[in-house]
Amino acid sequence: MFIATAVLSVLLALAFTGAGFPKVSGKDEMAAQLARLGVPTGLMRVIGGLEIVGAVGLVVGLWVGVLGVAAALGLALLMAGAVATHIKARDTAKGTLPSLVLLVLSAVTASLALVAL
Structure with a gap:
């Protein structure tokens, strides 16, 4: 169980770090995309910072369950x-799918980590 939790936590941490830094750094493309969504x-x-803090929490959570x-639930x-x-915003399914996948993986990670406590 721990191995599955660790693998998912590290993969999610990488994904959320990669998603968070463009937001924190104020990239114009990211600002335009978010503006399109309202x-x-x-x-x-703020969203980028939460993603990065959550990613750190996932990794630290491997030692502090x-x-x-909490990090997986927050994410x-x-x-x-x-x-x-x-x-x-009536976005396309293709545009919504990455967030949906990260939602499901975060919920599964939270469940696995909770069972491991």
């Missing part, structure tokens, strides 16, 4: 909001 520009850096559960909630935002 997300205020001021939230872009409760933190891993799942963040992705639930992302999916809702995509749906509200």
